Amino acid sequence: MKILTLNNVHKIYNESEVQVHAVNGISLAFHKGEFAAIVGPSGSGKTTLLNMIGGLDQPTEGEVIVNNTNIGALKPSQLIDFRMYNIGFVFQAYNLIPVLTAKENVEFIMHLQGRPKKEREDRAMELLEAVGLVDRMDSRPSRMSGGQQQRVAVARALASKPKFVLADEPTANLDSKSTENLLDIMENLNRNEKVTFIFSTHDNRVVKKARRVINIEDGMVESDELREKVEQ
């Protein structure tokens, strides 16, 4: 089942007099249950591409279609709601809310959605269990390791049951053990819960685990290697 389609997407930044063509006509399709890595050197346009997929940025040209909705045509306020209900985010710097506990961080997005307390708590516990952090549910981010914080971030990204999770270099700040642990958790969620993950990364450990690797260079797709077909 196709959940995300990019049709000839361009992104041009006007930096003073010079135009920067960050994304230059990319067309891609992603299916439910993918575990895909977008790989490329710095400045290749992978972050810009990810921002457009996540509705944080809009294409200059072309379409980004998530579940039959062209998100390029949404108004900014609609886009915010769209992101809240359809897309999960995991950031490089974890970006948890420092004053909230692990459990509250996971619940936060459901709070924004106005879900009832019981539902929020059950879902948060379920997710913390999935990332192996039930015992740290009352800890604040400052009292957790980077790996633990990133696992909370993964749980948070999944809280609203999004169509897919976008992870922008999720392992960039982690040591190898935490990286492996995080990747195992994400892989399990992907295989068992059919959660779709799309990463941007230049971390080989992530690339190795990925079942689809898309190489980007100069804003264009260099190669798109499908290592394992998604079971439908």
Next chain:
Amino acid sequence: MRSLIVMIAVAIGMIGGVFSSAVFKGMSDQRVREAIRYETSHIQMHHPQFMGNQELEYTIDGAGALAREIESLSGVAAVSKRMEIPVMIKSTASGTGVQLMGIDPEQEKQVTAIHERVYDSAQVAKQFGFQDPARIGSFMKDSVGNYFRTTSRSEQIVIGEELAEQLKVDVKSKVVVNLQTADGTLSGGVFRVAGIYRITNSTFENTVAFVKKDALASLTGMDPGRAHEIAIKLKENKEVGPVMKQLKEQYPELSIMSWKDIQPELGMIIQWLDVMLYFIMVIILLALGFGIVNTMLMVVMERVKELGMLMAIGMNRLRVFGMIMLETIFLSITGGIIGMALAGLLVQYTGAVGINLGAFSQGLQAVGYNPMLYPKIGISFYLIITLLIILIAIIASVYPAIKALKMNPAEALRIEI
């Protein structure tokens, strides 16, 4: 940490604002209290032409009966009948013009409190001035606290410390008083200084002297039952309005003045102090507002990533705006309340102990201010300030909140701090 700075800044601003306002308020209240207590009493009645031209014959008809009538009015505490005559007073060293008040000491004590500030030497008056003579007991003689000595055989006069200095006289010195009698001839008499009073208004000290009414009557050839002035002390300050109204209705033929009419500069100074007070508060609140804006902008900049993340995961702009506004308002109000509590304690403490402005006392005393200052502020002032802080906090929160709104989540997330 930032939050703490915002709160401390607001708190310090509040302490400064409330305390300086309390100093001004205390000062003006004190001045009014002392002016009423020592100088003007609450209300004075005169012959309608007396205030313009202080001729001997402008006395109040039937003053004795009138005084008794007024005394029985509700709200009136006491009444004193005075003769008031402009005279020349001379010592061996110099001379000057003063208002000589002929009083009945026992009556006068009920209305004003000059007698509580009568000392038995210029030296003591200067050194211990403004203090209760009872506290400096060893210097007490029978004139102290009593206007005149009971034992003296000569005619007595009580003068202000300022006048004593000008005339270079002390207690027991002789002064000569010259005046025009009822029939237009010049008359004079010798008085012995029985006591020297010291109040906070040196102009008053310099221009008003007291003798017994009988003595003044015999000097001028007037009937001692007549009076130029009836001074009225009320039970409470707030009675001035109603009693004034009643008196004006009942005695339309007389000039009736409240303390504000008698010392118009006093009312003016009080109004001016009030204006100053609001100026100070406006300046402090403005500075506070800018301080809050600045610090909250720093907060927004520092939390760019967090705000970017919140917007990325679906927090809408209204909520981000509200969050920054609420945070600013909450911090400002918390700081404001802490500041007001501390300021309240400070005002209470200094209000009880007093602040000695001895170093500036000469200038202050010349315009009638006590060098011991007792800050004071009303509850309504705190309420107004609370409302103003809330208002300032709301205004100050708008700009940082707008700044937060303008952030692009994609860019905000990538900013390295």
